[in-house]
Amino acid sequence: MFNEPSVTQPSGLKELCQQHLLQLQETLSDMRVAVVSTADGFPIAMVETTPQGARRATAMAAALNGLSQTLTKELATGQLEGTVLECQQGLILCRHVAMPKRALVILMVVDAGATYGHALWAIKQAAKDLSTALHAWVESKIE
Amino acid sequence: MISKILFIGPMGAGKTTAITAVSDSEPITTEADNLDRAQSDKATTTVALDYGEIYLDEDSSVLLYGMPGQDRFDFMWPILAEGALGAVLLLDHSHPDAVAQLDHFLEAFAALVSCGALVVGVGRVQNSQDIGVYQAHLKAKGLALPVYATDVRHKQNVLLLIETLIANAELNEILER
Ligand SMILES: Nc1nc2c(ncn2[C@@H]2O[C@H](COP(=O)(O)OP(=O)(O)OP(=O)(O)O)[C@@H](O)[C@H]2O)c(=O)[nH]1
Numbered sequence: 001m002f003n004e005p006s007v008t009q010p011s012g013l014k015e016l017c018q019q020h021l022l023q024l025q026e027t028l029s030d031m032r033v034a035v036v037s038t039a040d041g042f043p044i045a046m047v048e049t050t051p052q053g054a055r056r057a058t059a060m061a062a063a064l065n066g067l068s069q070t071l072t073k074e075l076a077t078g079q080l081e082g083t084v085l086e087c088q089q090g091l092i093l094c095r096h097v098a099m100p101k102r103a104l105v106i107l108m109v110v111d112a113g114a115t116y117g118h119a120l121w122a123i124k125q126a127a128k129d130l131s132t133a134l135h136a137w138v139e140s141k142i143e
Numbered sequence: 144m145i146s147k148i149l150f151i152g153p154m155g156a157g158k159t160t161a162i163t164a165v166s167d168s169e170p171i172t173t174e175a176d177n178l179d180r181a182q183s184d185k186a187t188t189t190v191a192l193d194y195g196e197i198y199l200d201e202d203s204s205v206l207l208y209g210m211p212g213q214d215r216f217d218f219m220w221p222i223l224a225e226g227a228l229g230a231v232l233l234l235d236h237s238h239p240d241a242v243a244q245l246d247h248f249l250e251a252f253a254a255l256v257s258c259g260a261l262v263v264g265v266g267r268v269q270n271s272q273d274i275g276v277y278q279a280h281l282k283a284k285g286l287a288l289p290v291y292a293t294d295v296r297h298k299q300n301v302l303l304l305i306e307t308l309i310a311n312a313e314l315n316e317i318l319e320r
Pocket residue numbers: 152153154155156157158159160161185187188189190210211212213266267268293294295296
C-alpha cells in the first residue's frame with residue numbers, strides 16, 4: 001500500500017557497486033544473485049535479479065546483517081565479519097562493507113556446486129575491494 | 144507464565160522507544176542508519192527486531208518483540224508474530240497518513256484483530272479529543288479495540304498499553320471457553 005520511497009543515492013555510487021558485483025560474478029561461475037544494499041535495506045546495485053527482486057533481497061540482507069551484528073555484540077564475539085547460511089541448494093553469504101559515514105551490505109547467493117571456501121573468499125575480497133574503492137571515491141568527492 | 148507481545152506500527156511511531164522505556168533487561172535492538180529521512184526524521188531505524196522483557200515475578204515474564212515498521216521488512220512480521228498473545232499498535236498522530244496506517248496494520252495483523260488481541264496507542268497528540276478520530280474509525284469498522292493517547296517515552300504510558308492488552312487477552316480467553 002505505502003510505496004517505499006527509494007532514497008536517492010549520490011551519483012556514481014550505484015555504478016561503482018555495480019562494477020564490483022560484475023567482477024564478483026566473473027570470479028564465481030556458480031553465483032545466482034548478488035545485491036548491494038544500504039544498511040537500512042535500500043537497493044543500490046544488483047546482478048542476476050530484477051529491481052523488484054533486488055528490493056526484497058536488499059531488505060532481507062539488511063535484516064540479516066543487522067541481526068548478525070546484534071548477535072555478535074550480545075554474545076561478545078568481537079567484530080562481525082560476515083554471515084553464511086548453508087542451504088540445501090547453495091549458500092547465502094552476507095557481508096558488511098565499510099564506507100565513510102555509512103555502511104553497506106553485500107549479499108550473494110551461490111549454487112550448491114560452488115566450493116564453500118571459494119565463495120567465502122570471493123565475497124570477502126569483493127567487500128574489501130569495494131570498501132577500498134568507496135573510501136577513495138568519497139575522498140575524491142571531498143577534494 | 145511467559146507471554147509474548149508485539150509492538151507493531153509504522154516507521155517512527157515509537158516501537159523501539161516503547162520497548163526501551165519498559166524493559167527490565169537491557170533491550171536488544173537492531174538499529175541501522177536511517178537514510179529515509181522523508182518518512183521519519185530520525186537517526187536510526189529497526190531492521191530486524193527489538194527485544195525486551197518485563198519480569199512480573201520469579202516465574203512469569205512478558206517478552207516484548209518490536210517489529211521493523213516499513214513494508215520492505217514485512218517478511219519479519221509473521222516470523223516475530225509466532226505465538227504472540229497480542230499486539231500494541233503504535234501510531235504517530237502528527238503523521239498525515241495515520242488513519243491509513245492504522246488500516247494497513249489492522250489488515251496485516253488481522254488474526255490478532257479478529258480475536259480482540261490488539262490495543263492502539265496514539266502518540267504526539269495535542270489533546271485528548273485527538274484520539275476520537277481513531278475510535279470513530281474503528282467503530283465504523285465494527286471493531287471494539289481500546290485506543291489510548293500515549294507517550295512512548297514514558298514507562299507508565301507503555302505499561303498501561305501492555306496491561307490493557309494482557310487483561311483483554313485473558314478476558315477473551317475466558318469468554319471463548
Ligand atoms: N517529541 C516527541 N517525540 C516523540 C514522541 N513520541 C515518540 N517520540 C520520538 O519519536 C521517535 C520514535 O522512534 P523509534 O522508537 O525508533 O520508532 P520505531 O517505531 O521503532 O521506528 P522504526 O523502527 O524505524 O519502524 C523517538 O525518537 C522518540 O523519542 C512524542 O510524543 N513527542
